[in-house]
Amino acid sequence: MIKPKHKNVGILFxxxxxxxxxxxxxxxxxxxxxxxxxxxGIMRGYEFIQxxxxxYPKLRKxxxxxxxxxxxxxxxxxxxxFLRTSRANxxxxxxxxxxxxxxIKNARLKNILDAFESLQIGALISxxxxxxxxxxxxxxxxxxxxxxxxxxxxxxxxxxxWTFGYWTAVDxxxxxxxxxxxxxxxxxxxxxxxxxxxxxxxxxxxxxxAGEVILMISNEDIRGxxxxxxxxxxxxxxxxxxxxxxxxxxxxxxxxxxxxxKLPQEMKPKITDRHGNIIYxxxxxxxxxxxxxxxxxxxxxxxxxxxxxxxxxYEIRSAHPTAFDVVMGCMLGYGAAKFYEENNFGVMxxxxxxxxxxxxxxxxxxxxxTMLTRLRDVPSGSDxxxxxxxxxxxxxxx
Numbered sequence: 001m002i003k004p005k006h007k008n009v010g011i012l013f014x015x016x017x018x019x020x021x022x023x024x025x026x027x028x029x030x031x032x033x034x035x036x037x038x039x040x041g042i043m044r045g046y047e048f049i050q051x052x053x054x055x056y057p058k059l060r061k062x063x064x065x066x067x068x069x070x071x072x073x074x075x076x077x078x079x080x081x082f083l084r085t086s087r088a089n090x091x092x093x094x095x096x097x098x099x100x101x102x103x104i105k106n107a108r109l110k111n112i113l114d115a116f117e118s119l120q121i122g123a124l125i126s127x128x129x130x131x132x133x134x135x136x137x138x139x140x141x142x143x144x145x146x147x148x149x150x151x152x153x154x155x156x157x158x159x160x161x162w163t164f165g166y167w168t169a170v171d172x173x174x175x176x177x178x179x180x181x182x183x184x185x186x187x188x189x190x191x192x193x194x195x196x197x198x199x200x201x202x203x204x205x206x207x208x209x210a211g212e213v214i215l216m217i218s219n220e221d222i223r224g225x226x227x228x229x230x231x232x233x234x235x236x237x238x239x240x241x242x243x244x245x246x247x248x249x250x251x252x253x254x255x256x257x258x259x260x261x262k263l264p265q266e267m268k269p270k271i272t273d274r275h276g277n278i279i280y281x282x283x284x285x286x287x288x289x290x291x292x293x294x295x296x297x298x299x300x301x302x303x304x305x306x307x308x309x310x311x312x313x314y315e316i317r318s319a320h321p322t323a324f325d326v327v328m329g330c331m332l333g334y335g336a337a338k339f340y341e342e343n344n345f346g347v348m349x350x351x352x353x354x355x356x357x358x359x360x361x362x363x364x365x366x367x368x369x370t371m372l373t374r375l376r377d378v379p380s381g382s383d384x385x386x387x388x389x390x391x392x393x394x395x396x397x398x
Contacts, residue, residue, distance in 0.1 A: 001343060002140075002143060002144070002145050002345055002346075003145065003343055004122030004123040004145050004343075005122045006120040006121060006122030007037060007038060007120075007122060008038045008039070008040050008119065008120050008121045008122060009032055009037055009038070009039050009040070009121065009122065009123050009124070009125060009340060010039075010040050010041075010042055010065075010116060010119070010121040010123070010124045010125070011025060011028050011029065011039060011040070011041055011042065011068070011083070011124070011125045011126075011127070012041070012042035012045050012046070012083060012124070012125075012126055012127070012128075013025065013045060013081050013083045013084075013085050013127045013128065013151070014045030014046060014085060014086065014087070014088070014126065014127070014128035014129075014131070014132040014135075015045070015085060015087060015128045015129040015131065015132055015151065015152075016085070016087070016129070016152075016153075016317055017080065017081050017085060017317045017318045018151050018152065018153050018163075018164065018165035018169075018317060018318075019079065019153070019164070019165035019168035019169060019316075019317070019318065019319050019320070019321040019322075019325055020164045020165050020168065020321035020325035020326055020328065020329035021080070021081045021082070021085075021127070021151070021164075021165070021329070022075040022076060022077075022078045022079075022080070022081065022082045022329075023076050023077070023164070023321060023325070023326045023328075023329030023330050023333070024127055024149060024151075024164060024329040024330070024332055024333045025041070025068075025072065025075070025081075025082050025083060025127070025333070026072040026073055026075050026076045026082075026330075026333070027076075027329060027330040027331075027332070027333025027334050027337075028125055028149075028333040028334075028336050028337055029041075029068040029072045029333075030070065030072065030073060030333075031333060031334050031336075031337030031338070032337045032340065033068070033069070033070060035337075035341065037340075038067070039067075039068040040065055040066070040067060040068070040119055040121055041065060041066045041067075041068045041082070041083045042064075042065050042083065043063065043064055043065055043066065043083055043084050044083070044084045044085060044086040044088075045084075045085050045086040045087075045088055045128070045132075046086065046088040046089070046090045046108075046112065046135065047086035047088045048064045048115075049064070049111065049112050049115035049116075050088055050090040050108040050109075050111055050112055051108070051111060052111040052112065052114055052115035052118070053111070053114075054114045054117075054118060058118070059115060059118060059119065065119060076326060076330070077320065077321065077326060078320075079318045079319060079320045079321070080318050081318075087131075089131045089135070090108035090109055090111075090112060090135055091108070091109060091131070091134050091135040091138045092131070093105040093106075093108075094106065094109075094134075094138055094371060095370075095371060096371065097141075097368070097371070100138060100141055100142065106138075106142075109135075109138055109139060109142060112139065113139070113142065113144060116144070122145065123144075123145035123146070123147070123340060123345065124136070124139065124144065124145070124146045124147070125146075125147050125148075125149065125336045125340070126146060126147075126148050126149070127148075127149045127151050128148075128149075128151050129150075129151055129152045129157075130152075130157075130373040130375070132148070132151070133148050133150070133348065133362075133365060133366070133373050134366065134371065134372075134373060136148040136362070137346075137362045137365075137366050137371075140345065140346045140362060145343075145345040145346075146345055146346065147336045147339055147340060147344070147345060147347060147348075147349065148347070148348045148349070148362075149332045149333070149335075149336055149348070149349050150163055150332075150348055150349070150350070151163060151164065151165070152165075152166075153165045153166050153168075153169040153196065153203065153316065153317060154166075154196060154197050154198060154199065154200060154202060154203060155200070155202035155203070155376075156197075156198075156199050156200035156202060156375050156376050156377060157375075157376060158365060158373070158374035158375060158376045159348055159350050159360040159364065159365055159374075160348075160350040160351065160360075161351070162328065162351075164321075164325050164328045164329040164332060165321065165325055165329075166202065166203070166325075167206075167322055167324050167325055168316075168319050168320075168321045168322045168324075168325045169196070169203060169207075169316040169317070169319070170203060170206045170207045170210065171210075171319075171322055172315060172316045172319045173195060173203060173207035173211065173312055173315075173316050174207050174210040174211040175211075176193075176211075176312055176315065177193065177207060177208070177210075177211025177212070177213055177252055177254065178211050178212065180193065180252050180310070181211065181212055181213070181250075181251070181252050184250040184251055184252060185250045187250070187306070188249045188250055188306075189249075189250060189305075189306035189307070189308065190240060190250060190251055190252070190253065190305070190306070190307045190308070191251075191252045191253065191307070191308050191309075191310055192236070192253045192255060192286045192289055192290045192293070192307060192308070192309050192310070193213075193252055193253065193254050193255070193286065193309075193310045193311075193312055194255055194256075194257050194285055194286035194309070194310070194311045194312065194313075195207060195208075195254055195255070195256055195257065195312050195313075196256075196257055196312070196313050196316065196317075197218060197219075197256040197257060197258050198257065198258045198261070199219065199258055199261070199375050199377060200218070200219065200220070200256075200258065200375065200376065200377040200378055201216070201218025201219060201220050201221070201256050201258070201377070201378050201388075202378060203256070203316075204216055204217075204218045204254050204255065204256040205218065205378060205384065205385070205387075205388040207254065208254040208388065208391075209387065209388060209391045211252065211254070212252075213251070213252040213253060213254045213392075214239060214243065214251035214252065214253060214392060214393035215235070215236060215239050215251075215253045215254070215392050215393060216253075216254045216255075216388050216392060217232060217235075217253075217254070217255045217256070217259070218255070218256035218258060218259070218378070219256060219258045219259065219261065219262065219377065220377055220378045220379075220380055220385065222259070222262050224262075225262060226262055226263075226264060227259055227262040227263055229263075229289075229292070232289065233289065233292045233293050233296050234296065236253055236289070236293050237293050237296040237297050237300060239251075239253070239393055240293070240297060240305070240307075241297070241300065241301070242393070243393065251393070255285065255286060255289065257285065257311075257313075259285055260283040260285050263283065263285070267283070268283065284309070284311075286309035286310060286311055287309040289309070290307045290308070290309040293307055294307055327355070328351070328355075331351055331355045331357060332349050332351070332357070334357065335349040335350075335351070335357030335358075335359075336349050338357065339357075339359055344359055346361060346362050346363075347359035347360060347361050347362065348360045348361075348362065348365060
C-alpha cells in the first residue's frame with residue numbers, strides 16, 4: 001500500500017472551468033484542515049510544476065502555490081476557479097505502460113514529483129477531466145498517492161451519474177435558448193445554436209428539452225464515423241418548412257460542438273491552443289450548417305430565409321452554481337478528504353444514491369492497453385435519448 005511521505009496535501013484544478021469548482025476546492029480543504037492536515041493549493045493546474053527544476057528556479061508562494069486556510073469557505077458559491085486553471089497536459093506523450101519508464105516521455109511527470117517533494121506534498125487531490133485523470137493515473141503508477149475528482153460540464157465521465165457544474169451549465173444554456181426562441185418568434189426567423197459537448201450530447205439534449213428547441217442533434221444521432229452533412233441539412237430544412245406550413249415560421253435548433261469530430265478530415269479545424277488541443281469552435285459548424293440550410297431551403301422553395309448561427313460556450317462554464325451543484329461539489333470534496341484519511345489512493349471519487357460517496361479505481365476507468373479513459377455518451381434507445389426525440393417539434397403542442 002502506498003502511503004504519503006509528507007503530511008501536506010496538494011490540490012489542483014486542471015482543464016476548462018466548471019460551475020461549482022470552488023465548492024469542490026473549499027470542501028476538500030475544509031474537511032482536511034478540520035483534521036489538522038495542511039493543504040497546499042497548486043496554481044493553474046500543471047502549468048508551472050510540469051516544468052519544475054529542482055535546482056532553479058524555486059516555486060514562489062502566492063504565485064505558483066498557496067497555503068489554503070479556513071478563509072476558503074467564502075469561495076463556496078463563487079463563480080470561476082479559486083486556484084485558476086490551465087490545459088497543460090504533462091502526460092500527453094505517454095501512450096503505453098513502457099512510456100512511463102522513458103526518461104524523455106516521462107520528464108514532465110518527474111518534474112511534478114520533484115515539485116511535490118520541494119513543497120513536501122505527500123499526496124495529491126486532482127480535479128479535472130479525462131486528461132487530468134490520465135495524469136493522476138500516471139503519477140499513481142509512478143508510486144505517488146493520488147485521489148481524483150471528476151470534472152466536466154459535458155457530463156460524459158464514466159463512473160459517476162452527474163458531474164458537478166453540469167446542471168448549472170444546462171440551466172444557463174436553457175435561459176439563453178428561451179431568449180433566442182422569443183427573438184425567433186418575434187422576427188419569424190430561425191437560430192442554429194452550437195452547444196458544448198465534445199464527445200456526447202448531454203448538454204445539447206438537456207438544454208434543448210428545457211429550452212423548447214425544435215430539433216436537437218449530437219454525436220449520438222450520427223451513425224458511423226463520418227457525419228452525413230447532406231442528411232442533416234435535409235432534415236433541418238424539412239423541419240423548417242414543416243414549421244412554416246403549420247404557421248410557426250420560427251424556432252431554435254440545437255447542435256453539439258462534438259459534431260466537428262465526425263467531419264471529414266479536410267473540414268476539421270487545424271487551429272490548436274498552446275497545449276496542442278484542437279479548438280472545436282474554430283470549425284464554426286453552426287455557421288457551416290446554417291449556410292447549407294439556407295441554400296437547401298432556396299433550392300426547395302425558391303425563397304430566402306433568415307437563419308442565424310450562434311455558439312454558446314464560455315457563457316456556461318463559469319456561471320454561479322446552482323444549489324444542486326454546490327452540494328454535489330461539496331460531497332465530492334468531502335469524499336476526497338475521507339478517502340485520504342483512509343489511505344485509499346489510486347481512485348476517483350463518485351457518488352451513489354442519497355449523495356453517499358464511493359470510490360472507483362483508476363483500473364476501472366482507464367484501459368491499460370491504450371491508456372485512454374472510458375467516456376459515457378447518451379445511449380441510443382435509452383429513456384433520455386427517447387425523451388429528446390419525443391420533445392422535438394414533431395411531438396410538441398404549443
